[in-house]
Amino acid sequence: MSSFWSEDHLQEECGVFGCFSPKDDDVGDYCYLGLLSLQHRGQESAGISVAQEDCQVITTKGMGLIAQVFTREALVEMTGRIAVGHVRYSTTGTSNIENAQPFEGHCKLGHLSMAHNGTLVNSEILRSLMEDGGTVFQSTSDSEVILNLIARGSSKGSVKSVVDAMSAIKGSYALVLTLEGKLMGARDPYGLRPLCIGRKEDTWFLSSESCALNAVGAEFVRDVAPGEIVVLDQEGVQSFELNKKNVQATCVFEYIYFARPDSIIDGMSVYESRLRFGEELYKEGAVEADLVIGVPDSGIPAALGYSRASGIPFSLGFIKNHYVGRTFIHPSQELRERAVSVKLSALEADVRGKRVILIDDSIVRGTTSRRLVSKMRQAGAKEVHFGVVSPPIIEPCYFGIDTPVSEELIANNMSVEDIRKEIGADSLSYLSLDGLLKALKKEKGFCLGCLTGQYPISPHQ
Ligand code: SF4
Numbered sequence: 001m002s003s004f005w006s007e008d009h010l011q012e013e014c015g016v017f018g019c020f021s022p023k024d025d026d027v028g029d030y031c032y033l034g035l036l037s038l039q040h041r042g043q044e045s046a047g048i049s050v051a052q053e054d055c056q057v058i059t060t061k062g063m064g065l066i067a068q069v070f071t072r073e074a075l076v077e078m079t080g081r082i083a084v085g086h087v088r089y090s091t092t093g094t095s096n097i098e099n100a101q102p103f104e105g106h107c108k109l110g111h112l113s114m115a116h117n118g119t120l121v122n123s124e125i126l127r128s129l130m131e132d133g134g135t136v137f138q139s140t141s142d143s144e145v146i147l148n149l150i151a152r153g154s155s156k157g158s159v160k161s162v163v164d165a166m167s168a169i170k171g172s173y174a175l176v177l178t179l180e181g182k183l184m185g186a187r188d189p190y191g192l193r194p195l196c197i198g199r200k201e202d203t204w205f206l207s208s209e210s211c212a213l214n215a216v217g218a219e220f221v222r223d224v225a226p227g228e229i230v231v232l233d234q235e236g237v238q239s240f241e242l243n244k245k246n247v248q249a250t251c252v253f254e255y256i257y258f259a260r261p262d263s264i265i266d267g268m269s270v271y272e273s274r275l276r277f278g279e280e281l282y283k284e285g286a287v288e289a290d291l292v293i294g295v296p297d298s299g300i301p302a303a304l305g306y307s308r309a310s311g312i313p314f315s316l317g318f319i320k321n322h323y324v325g326r327t328f329i330h331p332s333q334e335l336r337e338r339a340v341s342v343k344l345s346a347l348e349a350d351v352r353g354k355r356v357i358l359i360d361d362s363i364v365r366g367t368t369s370r371r372l373v374s375k376m377r378q379a380g381a382k383e384v385h386f387g388v389v390s391p392p393i394i395e396p397c398y399f400g401i402d403t404p405v406s407e408e409l410i411a412n413n414m415s416v417e418d419i420r421k422e423i424g425a426d427s428l429s430y431l432s433l434d435g436l437l438k439a440l441k442k443e444k445g446f447c448l449g450c451l452t453g454q455y456p457i458s459p460h461q
Contacts, residue, residue, distance in 0.1 A: 028078020091339030191226030278305025293317030
């Protein structure tokens with residue numbers, strides 16, 4: 001993802017992973033490998049709960065990356081039959097250990113551990129009602145509201161308790177949980193967040209993205225359908241449906257930016273979609289240039305698509321430092337610029353004297369794009385054109401993607417020409433909404449809320 005500086009990009013949400021084995025197995029290791037492949041979805045905290053045959057549950061969680069949270073010693077302990085894991089980027093609740101997942105507790109059916117990707121739009125009202133009824137919360141996360149709702153209904157059985165909780169909550173969610181010796185998964189009725197099922201012999205997996213199934217050597221079985229609850233145990237997969245029919249509205253930014261290109265979401269390859277975004281962008285408005293450069297990482301497949309469609313050679317243009325994670329916000333402008341230069345540098349030997357077109361996934365505030373253009377000019381590029389493979393982001397997201405308020409979104413208050421001037425490019429082209437849907441080969445089935453202001457769920461409950 002091109003989030004090499006975090007303050008000017010949409011931020012990924014979270015990643016969830018689960019594993020069921022009919023016998024005691026290295027489920028903790030599987031979960032660890034799965035989460036490593038989902039690390040791009042959240043880098044603030046990580047955690048894994050493992051349920052053992054004797055119903056003992058071991059949970060390890062902490063702040064930081066997977067590799068920082070899990071030592072070899074911790075993983076050796078984590079054998080069992082079921083594991084659920086989570087990587088977090090905070091969208092509701094502050095970034096601290098209390099909000100790290102999985103969340104867990106005891107209910108009528110025994111131990112419950114749950115990991116959630118998404119954001120509820122009615123969590124405040126639910127939390128307030130539950131607090132009035134005496135529920136005590138350990139965290140400020142909306143995910144704990146879901147955990148408590150499931151626990152409350154647990155006397156009705158595991159599936160009914162999840163169905164009842166889903167009937168009460170509104171918003172985006174992909175859930176992975178363990179209850180009553182089963183691994184369970186659920187996806188919100190709009191399918192805003194992805195969730196898929198994998199299998200390796202008699203071991204079953206749930207994952208936010210299929211790239212993590214590849215990592216554990218599992219085969220992709222299918223996506224969990226919007227509004228579906230799945231139970232994975234020694235019987236295989238059982239499916240239940242929430243009695244709420246909705247039009248599917250998967251977040252279109254999974255394809256544009258969030259998901260890893262080697263993932264397949266709802267039957268569509270993320271990589272191929274990004275290639276087509278680049279092709280469509282070229283078809284909508286050809287720019288004369290000597291080189292096409294993709295902004296690392298998510299701009300690269302689209303740049304390849306642009307290059308193939310136009311015949312303009314693709315080139316690296318930038319070198320990314322892979323060893324720098326999130327950096328804190330530096331107090332002075334100069335230090336902030338320095339930190340950016342450590343993360344990404346322009347390749348002078350590549351671009352000097354050339355007309356380049358930079359392809360990026362989106363423009364949020366415009367500060368990133370301005371820096372990219374300026375870096376190209378400093379490296380000697382003769383002309384710097386800018387192509388964006390999403391239509392302008394004009395409104396915030398309410399479903400778990402961290403976006404600034406409307407006033408800070410550059411496309412909310414500036415014309416394309418004004419944005420071009422602001423970022424200092426020789427030309428600026430955005431992929432149109434029609435072009436985006438054409439490239440996705442589907443006219444319906446996506447949330448386009450931040451691009452159109454029309455959301456699948458009213459954000460104000
Ligand atoms: S509003 Fe935008 S970022 Fe949020 S879910 Fe919809 S498409 Fe995704």
